[in-house]
Amino acid sequence: MPLPTQTLLAETQKRIVSPRTTPPSAPTTHAAVPPLAPGALPGLGHAAALLRDPLGFLGSLARHGGVVRIRLGPRTVCVVTDARLVHTLLVALAHDCPRGAVQDTLKTAFGDGLLMSEGQAHRDRRRIIQPAFGADRMAGYLSVMHQVTEERAGRWRPGQVLDVAKEMNHLALEIVTRSLFGARLSEDATLAFHRALPDLVKGQIVQSLYPHPAFARLPLPVNRRFDAAVRVLNRVVDQAVNGRAGTARTERRGGTLPALLRAATDPATGRPLTEADVRSEAITMFGAGTETVSTTLTWLLDELLRHPEVEARVLAELDEHLPAGTTPTPEALARLTYTRSVTQEVVRLHAPNAFLMRTAQVPVNLGPYRIPAGTELLYSLTALHRDPVRYDEPLSFRPERWQDGGGLGRPSFLPFGAGKHKCIGEAFAWAELTVAAAAILRRWRPVAVPGARAREVVWTTVQAHGLRVRLAPRADALTAAHGTA
Numbered sequence: 001m002p003l004p005t006q007t008l009l010a011e012t013q014k015r016i017v018s019p020r021t022t023p024p025s026a027p028t029t030h031a032a033v034p035p036l037a038p039g040a041l042p043g044l045g046h047a048a049a050l051l052r053d054p055l056g057f058l059g060s061l062a063r064h065g066g067v068v069r070i071r072l073g074p075r076t077v078c079v080v081t082d083a084r085l086v087h088t089l090l091v092a093l094a095h096d097c098p099r100g101a102v103q104d105t106l107k108t109a110f111g112d113g114l115l116m117s118e119g120q121a122h123r124d125r126r127r128i129i130q131p132a133f134g135a136d137r138m139a140g141y142l143s144v145m146h147q148v149t150e151e152r153a154g155r156w157r158p159g160q161v162l163d164v165a166k167e168m169n170h171l172a173l174e175i176v177t178r179s180l181f182g183a184r185l186s187e188d189a190t191l192a193f194h195r196a197l198p199d200l201v202k203g204q205i206v207q208s209l210y211p212h213p214a215f216a217r218l219p220l221p222v223n224r225r226f227d228a229a230v231r232v233l234n235r236v237v238d239q240a241v242n243g244r245a246g247t248a249r250t251e252r253r254g255g256t257l258p259a260l261l262r263a264a265t266d267p268a269t270g271r272p273l274t275e276a277d278v279r280s281e282a283i284t285m286f287g288a289g290t291e292t293v294s295t296t297l298t299w300l301l302d303e304l305l306r307h308p309e310v311e312a313r314v315l316a317e318l319d320e321h322l323p324a325g326t327t328p329t330p331e332a333l334a335r336l337t338y339t340r341s342v343t344q345e346v347v348r349l350h351a352p353n354a355f356l357m358r359t360a361q362v363p364v365n366l367g368p369y370r371i372p373a374g375t376e377l378l379y380s381l382t383a384l385h386r387d388p389v390r391y392d393e394p395l396s397f398r399p400e401r402w403q404d405g406g407g408l409g410r411p412s413f414l415p416f417g418a419g420k421h422k423c424i425g426e427a428f429a430w431a432e433l434t435v436a437a438a439a440i441l442r443r444w445r446p447v448a449v450p451g452a453r454a455r456e457v458v459w460t461t462v463q464a465h466g467l468r469v470r471l472a473p474r475a476d477a478l479t480a481a482h483g484t485a
């Protein structure tokens with residue numbers, strides 16, 4: 001299978017910047033069958049096109065309708081291409097359209113964590129976990145995010161060449177472990193985590209495409225690697241939730257996510273949650289809260305390298321509202337309005353969730369379309385945010401599009417999803433992007449290594465591979481600039 005699929009921005013642009021023939025959710029009197037995308041090949045359907053260039057292919061579907069059928073081998077999947085219809089799917093139809101095959105593979109491996117559960121079980125668990133993401137926790141998390149980034153960036157050396165994605169992966173994992181779990185992972189565990197993750201994601205994609213779930217139990221290489229990755233990740237998570245001496249040092253146990261879970265009772269049984277439940281939620285946070293952030297941070301640095309004038313404005317704003325040496329507070333972050341536009345634009349252009357799914361359990365109407373029971377519905381937040389109907393010059397990085405009233409309330413901006421499964425870590429993530437970027441940029445001026453820019457690699461998330469930068473100390477850079485002025 002020709003994965004991973006690499007999609008360069010320019011390639012994508014060619015394909016998706018073409019106007020739709022009809023407005024996707026134009027009212028009709030009779031619910032219609034979604035149109036079939038052209039270009040299905042005998043036997044394969046659209047699988048080859050999807051695998052060859054996922055974002056280009058998904059982006060190209062919008063011109064055929066707000067919901068478009070595609071064939072993946074023997075399966076027919078409906079792709080929702082219009083942001084308003086995705087919102088309807090996630091909010092109004094949430095009860096009838098629970099999560100789909102991609103998440104189910106994780107459920108088998110890791111149990112009923114927040115990312116995998118549905119219905120009452122999901123509501124109960126979300127209520128238990130929510131306090132860990134409450135506003136009253138944020139000041140403490142900001143201080144940990146700042147400290148972790150300072151420590152890591154403090155170990156870098158002038159002239160060092162950094163593999164940015166790798167470094168951001170380590171950073172994001174450490175931030176989640178120390179802030180939510182009050183623990184530190186050993187270096188071995190950190191490396192094992194990052195080595196295991198690609199096999200987990202590959203297995204997740206391939207298994208979700210199997211014609212029958214029993215295929216996941218066959219001794220195929222992809223299944224074996226998936227199972228091995230699950231074992232590794234469970235071991236790593238054990239360290240975070242138990243903080244065993246010699247492997248992980250516990251910094252603060254009270255008030256952590258595991259402490260919160262262990263103090264709770266399961267409303268369904270009236271009994272305390274089991275250790276398996278605690279582990280399941282921990283793996284959920286590691287899975288959902290590390291690669292999403294690290295990828296976005298990598299794109300943020302890449303975009304700043306491409307747009308030095310934007311970087312200069314960000315640094316000026318940081319100087320004004322978050323002077324060097326101060327620990328960030330929620331109030332200080334709220335004053336960084338330009339920086340917020342920059343992070344929003346990065347999250348729009350590089351929304352990490354390339355594929356998410358729901359399954360219609362009963363027949364539903366989605367805009368003008370009739371969706372039969374059992375239909376799998378796929379949507380790509382990345383493709384939605386590059387829709388030329390919703391965003392002018394969608395592939396241009398333009399932070400100013402978020403200023404002067406254009407803001408988070410836009411119905412077509414859904415990087416954290418919507419409805420009952422909306423990202424629980426959204427506020428945490430926005431803060432982390434700003435705090436980590438600020439700590440890095442104050443200390444270092446990254447200079448792109450020629451030929452080593454970020455390129456998109458699409459799995460279930462859109463990853464940023466290949467960006468390497470040479471580090472120059474920021475102070476030297478400033479002195480040099482003043483000296484030559």
Ligand code: HEM
Nearest residue numbers: 114115288289292293296415416417421422423424425429
């Ligand atoms: C840039 C960073 C992030 C992005 C773009 C992002 C995006 C998303 C999206 C789109 C969903 C909804 C998935 C669906 O509807 O099926 C989601 C759910 C979730 N996210 Fe995030 N996320 C980010 C960071 C984080 C962080 C930092 C954490 C935790 C530390 C986190 C934890 C979760 C969890 C637990 C869920 C499942 C919520 C539920 O079903 O109730 N995410 N995220």
